[in-house]
Amino acid sequence: MKELGRVPPAERPAIGAATNRVKQEIEARVAAKLAELDAAAARADLARTVDITMPARPVPRGHLHLLTQVRQEAVAIFAELGFAVAEGPQIETDWHTFEALAIPKDHPARDMQDTFYVADEIVLRTHTSPVQIRTMLAGKPPIRIVAPGVVYRRDDDPTHSPMFTQLEGLAVDTDISFADLKGVLLHFVRRFYDQDLAIRFRPSYFQFVEPGAEVDMQCRFCMGRGCRLCKHTGWLEIGGSGVVDPAVFAHVGIDPEAYSGFAFGMGLERMAMLRHDVTDIKYYYEGDLRFLEQF
Numbered sequence: 001m002k003e004l005g006r007v008p009p010a011e012r013p014a015i016g017a018a019t020n021r022v023k024q025e026i027e028a029r030v031a032a033k034l035a036e037l038d039a040a041a042a043r044a045d046l047a048r049t050v051d052i053t054m055p056a057r058p059v060p061r062g063h064l065h066l067l068t069q070v071r072q073e074a075v076a077i078f079a080e081l082g083f084a085v086a087e088g089p090q091i092e093t094d095w096h097t098f099e100a101l102a103i104p105k106d107h108p109a110r111d112m113q114d115t116f117y118v119a120d121e122i123v124l125r126t127h128t129s130p131v132q133i134r135t136m137l138a139g140k141p142p143i144r145i146v147a148p149g150v151v152y153r154r155d156d157d158p159t160h161s162p163m164f165t166q167l168e169g170l171a172v173d174t175d176i177s178f179a180d181l182k183g184v185l186l187h188f189v190r191r192f193y194d195q196d197l198a199i200r201f202r203p204s205y206f207q208f209v210e211p212g213a214e215v216d217m218q219c220r221f222c223m224g225r226g227c228r229l230c231k232h233t234g235w236l237e238i239g240g241s242g243v244v245d246p247a248v249f250a251h252v253g254i255d256p257e258a259y260s261g262f263a264f265g266m267g268l269e270r271m272a273m274l275r276h277d278v279t280d281i282k283y284y285y286e287g288d289l290r291f292l293e294q295f
């Protein structure tokens with residue numbers, strides 16, 4: 001097209017027109033080719049498929065520790081009966097742990113053999129019962145609480161650990177009797193083990209209840225006939241219980257003439273051992289995934 005100036009003027013219109021046609025033809029073919037390539041790329045894009053049947057890469061998923069599961073389940077069962085959750089410190093005063101629960105200074109339970117002392121009047125709580133005291137000091141009856149928590153004792157064998165979990169229960173109202181205690185614990189045991197089990201009370205002594213009793217449940221492995229697990233007695237111990245001693249009410253300013261109450265304390269490791277046939281209490285704390293993943 002640059003050369004067009006050298007063409008004799010008479011021929012210019014014809015040659016100019018021909019050159020233009022060639023130019024347009026080339027441009028049209030280039031555009032067509034580009035469009036074709038674009039369309040092919042779009043088709044390839046659409047044809048690329050994802051195979052949704054391919055197995056995904058596994059993502060390991062954690063879950064709550066068995067003891068946490070058991071604690072939450074137990075709390076939920078008591079919540080249905082109207083019990084709220086209460087808490088207290090693990091480092092506790094001697095007064096809340098012993099004195100207010102009518103455990104005198106010279107009682108063997110306070111011995112250095114059993115109790116970890118942090119300082120002179122400060123201990124690692126040996127049971128969750130001090131939460132009873134804190135709850136009764138903090139509020140007036142009616143009271144219905146459960147207190148799950150870690151406690152400490154100088155104890156160490158396949159069924160006893162220096163750190164373990166208890167679940168305390170306390171109900172205080174104008175008309176509470178031992179029958180209420182029995183009803184609540186029977187309901188709990190049947191819900192927790194999902195079995196029609198019996199319970200029994202064996203007279204026992206805890207300073208802060210009167211009368212006091214150990215609670216046994218029918219052995220769920222032999223249904224009471226007697227087996228290795230229940231040491232051929234047909235019964236398994238799950239905790240202590242009783243009717244709140246008026247001496248305890250005196251420490252927290254509740255009128256024992258107007259109010260009565262029941263209390264209980266169970267070992268959660270024990271409850272879970274009986275449900276899942278765990279043979280050594282240490283399995284709970286070792287963090288071994290081969291154990292933990294089973295639950």
Ligand code: FA5
Pocket residue numbers: 126127128129153155156159160161162163164165166168206209212237238239240241242263264265266267268269270281
């Ligand atoms: C008590 O601790 C009382 N405070 C329970 C109580 C509460 C009685 C309210 C009356 C009214 P005891 O020492 O028996 O009681 O412990 C209760 C349960 O804790 C036992 O039945 C057992 O299941 C569990 N337990 C005790 N020591 C250990 C331990 N070292 N390791 C694991 N579980 C334990």
